[in-house]
Amino acid sequence: MRAMPQIAHVDVNCFYASAERAFDPSLEGKPVVVLSNNDGCAVTRSPEAKALGIPIGEPWFKLAPRAKEWGLVALSSNYELYGDISARVMELLGRYSAWLEVYSIDEAFLGVKGTPEELLALGRTMKTAVRRNVGVPVCVGIAPTKTLAKLANKWAKHNPAFGGVCHWDSVPAADRDGLMGRLSVIEIWGVAARLTKRLNVLGIHSILDLSRADPVMIRDRFSVVMMRTVLELQGTPCIPMEEERVGRDQLIFSRSFATPITTSADMRQVLSVYGQQASARLANHRQQAKVLTAFAGTSHFNPKDTSYPSVCVPLPMPTADPVLLTKAAHALLPLIHDGVRYAKAGIMVTDLRPAGNQAPLAPFENPHEERRVGTLLEDVTRRYGRGSIGLGYAGIKSGLDWTMRRDMLSTRYTTHWDELPLVKAA
Template identity: 55%
Template sequence: MANQTAKHVKILNGVCVWDRAPHQTTEDLLGRLPTVEIWGIGPKLTKRLRGLGIWTAKDLRDADEVRIRDKFSIVQMRTVLELRGIPCIPMEEEHEIKNQLIFSRSFSDPITDRIGMEQVMGIYAQQASARLHRHQKQAKILTAWAMTSHYNQNQDHQPSVTIKLPGPTADPVVLTRAAKQILPHILVGVKYARAGVVVMDLQPMAMQETFEPFVSPHEAKNIGALVQQIRSEHGTKAIGLGQAGLKQGPAWEMRREMMSPRYTTHWRELLIVKAA
């Protein structure tokens, strides 16, 4: 929230301290932010919230927290309290992934065809594969989804598919093929503003031996580990499978010209101070 304000509103010379921002500014921003943009709230939960008349972050903040807990869970109740400025979700510098991984972004330009969505699904599935290999995990289930803009009332389409994988896997080829099963559900001409891939039911690699007939030939050749090694040595865009292998960034990628410097998380962007 503070990051968006710093980019679009001139406060403190481009740095926003949320607690010091004008009240009207924070209210306007909360009123413009759809609930699907809030951490921990996906498209399915967004549909249920809309049924209760909750469309924006401001609506959720002002909702009855007890009702939200009863209708959903204690996690959503904590989100309501966090939006009110009451800390109840502890920050973690590094944590082990639990039972699912989500890869999702809004598009800078809407995607209106299956070729563009194929590239999206390929990139997200291979990002999931890389993350699974990094944490020595495998997934049993994959869900792929897409959705139109919250503001586009004339085109409301939110297709999704859930695929039970042949066996626990982190193979990029298997995950990419599974994610692309959403493509027949994509309507050509509809402006999709966001999409995502979720891998679920995770377990440690080699927790149980897989019978040889069920082992993917790609996994047998360790393609996933090889792709991850090349990316770690030569950059994330050095290699990819299918449409995800295009080195030039796709047109739908989020624009980052106004991205704040990562002074505390990126070595190459550390702030350099020189004493006169």
Template identity: 50%
Template sequence: MSKHLLALVDVNSFYVSCERAFDPTLEGRPVLVLSNNDGCAVAMSAEAKELGITVGAPWFKLAPNAQRHGLVARSSNYELYGDMSHRFLQVIGEHSHEVEKYSIDEAFAGYGGPLQGAGPWAERIRRDIAERLSLPVGIGVGATKTLAKLANLAAKRVPGMRGVCVWDGLDAEYRDWVMSRLPVQQIWGVGPRSAKKLAAHGVTTAAALRDADAQFVRRLLGVTMMRTVLELRGQPCIQLEEEREFRDSLVFSRSFSTPVSTREIMAQVMASYAQRACTRLNSRSTEAKTLTAWAMTSQFNSAAEDSPSATLSLPAPTNDPVLLTRAAQALLPRMTEGTRYTKAGITLTDLSPRGAQPAFDLFAEPQQDKGIGPLLQQVREKSGTDAIGMGRGGMRTAAEWEMRREMMSPRYTTRWQEMLEVHAR
């Protein structure tokens, strides 16, 4: 008999796994992926965690002992990670018509076959991702999203499950045993504050939350937590959602490796950022009506704290790099010359599908050449982000303020010049 189930497919240590997929010498070694400007650890392998390294650990403190521990650091390679995430979703989509991207390394997928076939189906997904992308994943299958999340924990933590757990396929007594020992805070959607309130009423485990009075939980923590209770009982309350085609906003921001303190250099920054944001708009076939350009000083520089911003409403929605670059320059008069700004960005809001504006609008100013934005996108996709730009945004060499990534691996899947080379003997 067929049963509709949901699977949560989750890549283990995603950033590190992406690095290992193209560099097998990293297998079994402690590996870190660092934040912008190689500041601190944002992801780590199991071997790095065994050394006591935690998220946020500053690299300058770890570097002196890295060689002694065999510790390997990599700068964040978001272009590689984003492309691998896209490929990960494509593989899952070949096994299910219902796929929801939950995060860069997680996705829900629907299964509608017999219960006894759920395990082999999940194993095929796991094997396919491993063989085609060299990414290790854990897969939890359950009647609800919450149970799929819970099963995913078991798939990763119980060695005998070998990366796949079908919750409904487990013995009922074993399921009760697991839930009676799982802290309530480890349930999807239960944060520290909610866990504290639940603990005050004796609800400290997953089993206790499952068996709690649903209406009482609703009065205590709202309808969302009541849905969690029902989902733990196997009653679906949180449906799969298709990713919205047009997001509410687009942000392009970076921290500087060297502070920017003059309007002349900030004009270069704004031109570069506006054109890169334009490329993203074109890749999504969207246009923006409102642009906000902003900058900020370091949070540790209380003596000269400053965070100027400028917001402009454009005459009509656009993804034209000339108009967006010009609009971004509105930030410059609001800067304080000589102040050391450490981060800046551009936020585009009021997004709409390209061409959604009526063809005849008396109040809209004439648009620039519509071919410039797509042209920039095509050249950058083929030759790299820094291959082309206009005016101050057309720098041939990296600027001093550009984000520092001194230990970044090649962008194997998105740059022809950086593709992995294989030689036959």
């Protein structure tokens, strides 16, 4: 049979929980939930936790009273570990295709080619390699289009008969139609609840219904994007592969506080820390920003305090300088009212462009940038960890009450020298 180009979708199963189990085998077989920022709610559930009926987004304070009864293990989000595990998975997958698109922290698309037998063998090889070399389980879906590849992956994940790998074209057409006929259109990639309701009005309830719809009618009633989904379900590739998803035009640094901020002095420190982090990220990607937006907000659950100040500051020149970014972020401070309980704040840098793309005229040169202060901060932070150095109000090493609460944080096995796992020979 002639080899045809296909797309493989590789997705890590229950990524955060699987990353924790990779270094702590005692968690195998136990119900595990990984919590959101400030240990708020369950964002990842192991299969055992799902079997207990724990819904996604369930607040931890509701689960905590029954955790001991269930044998439930709750962990804070270990972003350092998850980011490193993700990088290892993607690097390994890149060995199997010259065309890799990292779609999110736990999933990627690969351009592949071969006969059905060769593609199934490739899928099994990738699945085994990731499990053996990184320690996390993945499922693989292979199909002519991205939309069908994600659907094939979903089938591989929930049908043990596939062994975690599904090649769409290798499955009998009747079985494929049966699957799509059982799944609601809300299960398809890019279709949300509101769109599902509109499709239902037209008598389109299942994925099979959508795949048999007239693409032109769908375009006229909805959008070109929705028409592409229909064509993809029919086997016509309409969503191209992207070799890299680095063309972002903004960076956001924002967190909910473990303890509300109630003074402009504390908010000054928050904005200073975020300004420094933005500088380090821009320097790392060799980018500069032309606009900075700073914002803060009170909790939606606190109707007594309602305040959502924001300010947009055009920068005098494209820059990644921590001094200029911090000063720009401080423009929000006059709008901060002491006594108001601010639950969240952040900054966003936009209008990004490559560093050094346009050198400023001599009278407008920034002395801090010429001295590479931002690069120095990034180098020290990378070597000694976040909090090891700071600029101005951001130079406080510890004791930040507002920083994210992670009371159940596991060991950061791969990113901190003093937390590296030790192996002892008997």
